[in-house]
Amino acid sequence: EHIPYSHTRYPEKDMVKRSREFYELLNMRRSVRFISNEQVPKDVIDNVIRAAGLSLLVGSLAVLSTVGAETLKAETIGQLFSEISFTPSRTNWVKEYLDTAPVLILIFKQVHGFAANGKKKVHYYNEISVSISCGILLAALQNAGLVTVTTTPLNCGPRLRVLLGRPSNEKLLMLLPVGYPSKEATVPDLKRKPLEQIMVTV
Amino acid sequence: EHIPYSHTRYPEKDMVKRSREFYELLNMRRSVRFISNEQVPKDVIDNVIRAAGLSLLVGSLAVLSTVGAETLKAETIGQLFSEISFTPSRTNWVKEYLDTAPVLILIFKQVHGFAANGKKKVHYYNEISVSISCGILLAALQNAGLVTVTTTPLNCGPRLRVLLGRPSNEKLLMLLPVGYPSKEATVPDLKRKPLEQIMVTV
Numbered sequence: 001e002h003i004p005y006s007h008t009r010y011p012e013k014d015m016v017k018r019s020r021e022f023y024e025l026l027n028m029r030r031s032v033r034f035i036s037n038e039q040v041p042k043d044v045i046d047n048v049i050r051a052a053g054l055s056l057l058v059g060s061l062a063v064l065s066t067v068g069a070e071t072l073k074a075e076t077i078g079q080l081f082s083e084i085s086f087t088p089s090r091t092n093w094v095k096e097y098l099d100t101a102p103v104l105i106l107i108f109k110q111v112h113g114f115a116a117n118g119k120k121k122v123h124y125y126n127e128i129s130v131s132i133s134c135g136i137l138l139a140a141l142q143n144a145g146l147v148t149v150t151t152t153p154l155n156c157g158p159r160l161r162v163l164l165g166r167p168s169n170e171k172l173l174m175l176l177p178v179g180y181p182s183k184e185a186t187v188p189d190l191k192r193k194p195l196e197q198i199m200v201t202v
Numbered sequence: 203e204h205i206p207y208s209h210t211r212y213p214e215k216d217m218v219k220r221s222r223e224f225y226e227l228l229n230m231r232r233s234v235r236f237i238s239n240e241q242v243p244k245d246v247i248d249n250v251i252r253a254a255g256l257s258l259l260v261g262s263l264a265v266l267s268t269v270g271a272e273t274l275k276a277e278t279i280g281q282l283f284s285e286i287s288f289t290p291s292r293t294n295w296v297k298e299y300l301d302t303a304p305v306l307i308l309i310f311k312q313v314h315g316f317a318a319n320g321k322k323k324v325h326y327y328n329e330i331s332v333s334i335s336c337g338i339l340l341a342a343l344q345n346a347g348l349v350t351v352t353t354t355p356l357n358c359g360p361r362l363r364v365l366l367g368r369p370s371n372e373k374l375l376m377l378l379p380v381g382y383p384s385k386e387a388t389v390p391d392l393k394r395k396p397l398e399q400i401m402v403t404v
C-alpha cells in the first residue's frame with residue numbers, strides 16, 4: 001500500500017535559481033478582465049487542466065471552449081451568463097470577457113462523495129482542496145502565457161451545473177475565462193502588500 | 203488608476219512545451235510525510251514564500267524555521283504540536299514531520315480587515331483566496347525540489363496564533379512542514395483520477 005517516494009533533488013544553486021525564476025514568473029501574473037477572442041492552442045489548455053487536475057481530489061473541471069462549441073456557448077450559456085452576478089464588492093466589473101474568451105473553465109467542488117454502499121461520504125475541506133487546485137491552475141496558465149481572472153459567480157451555479165450535466169453533489173465554486181489579453185487590456189494599478197506585511201519569520 | 207497590462211507572449215510551440223513541462227513537474231508532486239531534518243537554503247524558502255505571497259490578499263504566512271530559531275520551535279511550539287489533531291479522516295498519520303522538518307509554514311486567513319475608520323471590513327471569500335495562494339505555494343515548493351504535506355490542524359490554531367503574535371482577525375488555515383524527503387520516505391500507492399473523471403469538455 002506504501003511505495004518508496006522518488007525525489008528529484010537539484011544542486012543548491014539550481015534550487016535558488018529555479019525558485020527565483022518561479023517568483024519572477026508569478027510576479028508578472030495579474031487578473032486580466034479584457035480577453036481577446038483569439039483561439040488558444042488546445043494542447044496548452046489540456047496540459048494546464050491536467051496539471052491542475054492532479055491535485056483535484058474532490059472537485060471537477062468543466063472546460064467550455066468555443067473551439068467547436070460555438071453554439072452551446074453563444075446560445076444556451078450566453079443567456080445564462082447575462083444574468084450572472086459576481087462577488088458583492090466587485091459587481092461593477094465589465095463582464096465582456098464572458099463573451100469574448102475562447103475558453104471558460106468552471107470549477108466545481110464535490111461537497112460529498114459516495115461510499116461503495118451508496119451512502120454519502122463527507123468530503124472534508126472540499127472547498128479548500130479545490131481552491132488549492134485553482135491556485136495550481138493559475139500558476140499553470142501564467143506559465144503558459146495565458147491570462148484569466150478568478151471569478152465567483154454567485155447566482156447561476158445550480159443552473160450551470162445542470163446544463164453541464166454535473167451530478168448533484170457538485171457545486172460551482174469558480175469561473176475562469178481564459179485566453180490571450182486583448183490589445184488594450186488594462187489592470188488596476190494595485191501595489192502588492194510588502195513581504196513584511198504578510199510574513200512573519202520565527 | 204488603470205494601467206496597461208504588459209504581457210509576455212510565447213510562440214505556440216513554446217506554450218505547448220512549457221505547459222507540458224509544468225504538467226510533468228507537478229505530476230511528480232506527492233504529499234510527503236517523512237521529512238529529513240537537513241537544513242534547506244534560506245533563499246529558496248524566501249523565494250517560495252514571495253511567490254505565494256503575491257496572491258495573498260487576505261491572509262498571512264508565518265514561517266517557523268529551525269535556522270536560528272531552534273529554541274522557540276523545540277520548546278514552546280513542540281509542546282503545542284504534540285497536542286495537534288488533524289483532519290478527522292487522517293488522524294492516524296505519523297506526525298513526526300513536525301519535529302524533524304527544518305521549516306514549518308503556517309498559513310492564516312484574515313476573516314476580516316479594518317477600514318480607514320477602524321470598522322470591520324468583510325473579506326469575501328477569504329478562505330478560498332488563501333487556499334489559492336496555498337496552491338501556488340505547493341507548485342513553488344515542487345518547482346524548487348522541496349516536499350511538504352498540506353495539513354489542517356483542527357485544534358491549536360488559536361494558541362499558535364497568539365504564540366506567533368498574529369492579530370485576532372486571523373485564523374490558522376493550514377500548516378505545511380517543508381524540507382527534503384527523508385531517505386526512506388514512502389507515499390501511499392494512490393492512483394490519480396483519470397482526466398475523464400474530473401473533466402468535461404463542452
Ligand SMILES: Cc1cc2nc3c(=O)[nH]c(=O)nc-3n(C[C@H](O)[C@H](O)[C@H](O)COP(=O)(O)O)c2cc1C
Pocket residue numbers: 029030031032033086087090093149150151152153187256257259327330331334
Ligand atoms: C476568491 C476570489 C474571488 C474573486 N472574484 C472576483 C469576481 O467575482 N470578479 C472580479 O472581477 N474579480 C474577482 N477576483 C479577482 C480579484 O479582484 C483579484 O485577484 C484582485 O483584484 C487582485 O488582483 P491580481 O489578481 O491582479 O493580483 C476574485 C479573486 C479571488 C481570489
Ligand SMILES: Cc1cc2nc3c(=O)[nH]c(=O)nc-3n(C[C@H](O)[C@H](O)[C@H](O)COP(=O)(O)O)c2cc1C
Pocket residue numbers: 054055057125128129132231232233234235288289292295351352353354355389
Ligand atoms: C485541504 C487539505 C487538508 C489536508 N489535511 C491533511 C492532514 O491533516 N493530514 C494529512 O496527513 N494529510 C492531509 N492532506 C493531504 C492529503 O491527504 C493528500 O493531499 C492526499 O492524500 C493526496 O495525496 P497527494 O497530495 O500525494 O496527491 C490534506 C490535503 C488537503 C487538500
